[in-house]
Amino acid sequence: MARARGGFVVAQFALALLLLVGAGLLVRSFLNLRAVEPGFEPDNVLSFTLALP
Known part of the structure; x- marks a missing residue:
């Protein structure tokens, strides 16, 4: 579980960058x-500006 959480943190950091x-x-x-x-x-x-009906 901790490994997946670390992967999500890395993915989030990469996306933010x-x-x-x-x-x-x-x-x-x-x-x-x-x-x-x-x-x-x-x-x-x-x-x-032109207002269309």
């Missing part, structure tokens, strides 16, 4: 995305 690395990569991608030129002039863009 994987999620932290994934979150870090996601944040880095969003920061890099902010520096990319969108390809249009954002000052001349009109946006609005």
Whole structure:
């Protein structure tokens, strides 16, 4: 039983580490995305909300 519990602890630690690395990569991608030129002039863009029935 103790061996299985140790395996679960290792698996949980590995999953937590994987999620932290994934979150870090996601944040880095969003920061890099902010520096990319969108390809249009954002000052001349009109946006609005449309409520559908």
